[in-house]
Amino acid sequence: xxxxxxxxxxxxGVGVGVLGLAVASLALWFVLFSLGVAGAAxxxxxxxxxxxxxxxxxxxxxxxxxxxxxxxxxxxxxxxxAVVVTAVVNGSPAPTPQVVLLAALAIAVGxxxxxxxxxxxxx
Numbered sequence: 249x250x251x252x253x254x255x256x257x258x259x260x261g262v263g264v265g266v267l268g269l270a271v272a273s274l275a276l277w278f279v280l281f282s283l284g285v286a287g288a289a290x291x292x293x294x295x296x297x298x299x300x301x302x303x304x305x306x307x308x309x310x311x312x313x314x315x316x317x318x319x320x321x322x323x324x325x326x327x328x329x330a331v332v333v334t335a336v337v338n339g340s341p342a343p344t345p346q347v348v349l350l351a352a353l354a355i356a357v358g359x360x361x362x363x364x365x366x367x368x369x370x371x
Contacts, residue, residue: 254319257311261323261358262330265304269327272299300327301357309362320362324354 273296280288304327305320312319328350336342 252315253322254312257308257319258323258326260311261304261306261308261320262326264307265300265323265327266330268303269296269300272296297327297331298353298357300324301354302361305358305361306365308358309365312362312366316362316366317359320365321355321359323362324358325351328354 273292276295277288277292280292285291301324304323308323309316309320331350332342332347
């Protein structure tokens with residue numbers, strides 16, 4: 249299956265998705281912090297990560313010529329890999345159930361947004 253992947257589409261999706269993750273996280277953190285919400289950073293990071301998955305999947309799916317769902321899921325998994333590696337390097341134990349949940353969310357959100365992007369491209 250990896251022989252039929254358009255690497256430039258996946259890398260573009262990962263790059264745009266990481267930028268989207270950062271912008272969404274910072275914007276939501278600013279709003280929540282201004283409202284005095286406790287744990288604003290955690291909530292903003294969670295929302296930003298899911299938004300990054302969706303953005304990565306969308307752009308990878310739009311640029312892919314075929315297998316849009318697979319390209320979107322792969323791009324979102326690239327972001328999930330970066331999140332896990334960053335957490336482990338900074339001392340987090342990264343429990344297996346949490347890593348599996350993150351991977352499942354990446355595949356579902358990235359793949360679905362890529363599928364939707366391909367449908368809008370075809371119309």
